[in-house]
Amino acid sequence: MGGLRHGGGGQDPARRRHREGRGLDRPLTPAPCRLLALDIDGTLLASDKRISGRTLAAIARARAAGVRVVLVTGRRYPAARRVAAIRLGRSRGADPVVHCGFQGEGRLVVASLAADNEMLAGYVDRSGRDRVRVGDLERELPADSIQVMFADRLGRMVDLYPRMVETLGAMARVERTFYPALDMGFVDVLHPEVSKGEALSFLQQRWSVATAETIAIGDNWNDKEMLVRAGRGLVMGNADPALHALGLEVLPTNDQDGVAVAIEKYVL
DSSP, X not given: OHHHHHSGGGSOHHHHHHHHTTTTTSOOOOOOOOEEEEOIIIIISOTTSOOOHHHHHHHHHHHHTTOEEXXXXXXXXOOTTHHHHHHXXXXXXXXXXXXXXXXSOOEEEXXXXXXXXXXXXXXXXXXXXXXXXXXXXXXXXXXXXXXEEEXXXXXXXXXXXXXXXXXXXXXXXXXXXXXXXXXXXXXEEEOTTOOHHHHHHHHHHHTTOOGGGEEEEEOSGGGHHHHHHXXXXXXXXXXXXXXXXXXXXXXXXXXXXXHHHHHHHHTO
16 A cells, blocks of 8 residues: 555556646647758759759759659640630730640740740740741640740730739639749749649649648749648748738748758758
């Protein structure tokens, strides 16, 4: 009986609960990252369109640790409303180009471009052998067209974006990618169910990865759904300042190894 009063089994219940509960109020250890989703331009790539040595090394270490690293880029889908998008864009003075190829061939179909749209002309020229020129884009639109894209100076794209959203409504997804520092912007018309967020959810289900085990990094508006669906969404320091208003953690810029900083801090 004495042992019941004075031994471990007779310890005061309140004291025992205090000891057993010690540390329960401390922050829980975050779930390990198993899936890292990266945007490309403005995120993975620096301003010179290269991946820094530090970032390459960080990604290599993450992959060696078993983390799945995926590139999630806003691309291309067959939309029945693509002709309507072409007409609407042209009515606002915007030049369209159409990306084609269900199997990722990446053909770029284009008709005439405005002489002053040097940015889009340069984009088309860089397509090289993948570029196909036609006389009438609407009449000669390929059956495997999967994205209508407009690109120009930022002001024109800022004006075009809300008009596209209002006119096309639920018939299509309209994404914007704006680069204020470069005075340039893109407006993409896609199928309404296509987004980077949907792509991320698909990969999570395919590989049985929990939301808490997912990190996503991006720098523009077409990254928004992916960022908010990840367990940890991180915004590049060079992103559109308005994107910082999402309240997500802001990394250093793409020229300051922002992706490497994130991997070193949250993955390794």
